[in-house]
Amino acid sequence: MSNQQKLTEAFSQGLGIESKQVTDALTYNTIPEWDSTAHMILIAELENQFNIMLDTDDIIDMSSVAKAKEILSKHDISFDA
């Protein structure tokens, strides 16, 4: 599974949404499914998919799919353009 697929899977599972809804533009609190409770589950899914542990500051900053990619890149996780 590519990193992009892992990311899509984590967002889809974490937020309980369709994979096609997972785009870079998807932003926290703009859909009912991405609330503070779902955010915690999303973080758990991302940490599990990529086998990492995120810092609290990064969890707070993770306000969109695009931002998630930026944060994950700090853990040497890259996404093809």
Add this chain to the structure above:
Amino acid sequence: MTYPLMLNEQYFLVTGASGGIGQAVCRALVATGATVFMGGRNEQILELLATELGDNAIPFCYDVTNQEEVKAAFQHIQQHVGQLSGLVNCAGIMVDAGLAMTRMTDVDALLDVNVKSTFLHCQLASRLMARQKRGNIINLCSVVGEKGSVGQSAYAMSKAAITGLTRALSKELGPVGIRVNGVAPGFIDTQMTAHYDDSKKAALMDTISLGRLGQPDDVADAIVALLSDQLRYVTGQILHVDGGMQV
């Protein structure tokens, strides 16, 4: 005590595992079939306990006030197990001193060990539990934090904070399937209360309805009960394990 294997194949982290109540909790959890990560600072005691309890007891020597060490402990659990069924926050210190005789360094230490470390462990554990949408957190409160006690204002403050944290988290984490409860021990016969002189012990005994000091097992058994599915609809509660103590 003989336990049914009600927590079989579940993983727990117990902080303060080298202390009196922490050791009792580890013994009780292993007796139920659980695997326990035993967090504590006293490596020698943890190793002895691991030898006594066998393969299901894993010593985890780290300082609960060191954020990097705490994070490394959770990273180990995440990478080797990938899940956590429960967290029991037993790590704690006590300061016996009147208001005028309490140094701010003692207050800082109480807040670091009793409050901030508990908060951090709850924060990291809830992330491991969230994925399963299931989990269980037990925080060690105190009857002193619930009712107050002369000469223990700083300790009471730190334990009252844990009560507030427990109730707030039960509301925040309930929707994710995580139960959060507190256990408030009374006068338990451990190293933490070993310095009490006979007159103080006698005075405390007079306040205990059941007429005996509490033992670490009394607290551990209550914790195991709260962790079990038999109490699956209980969250946000502070269970007093104090023999009917009136502080």
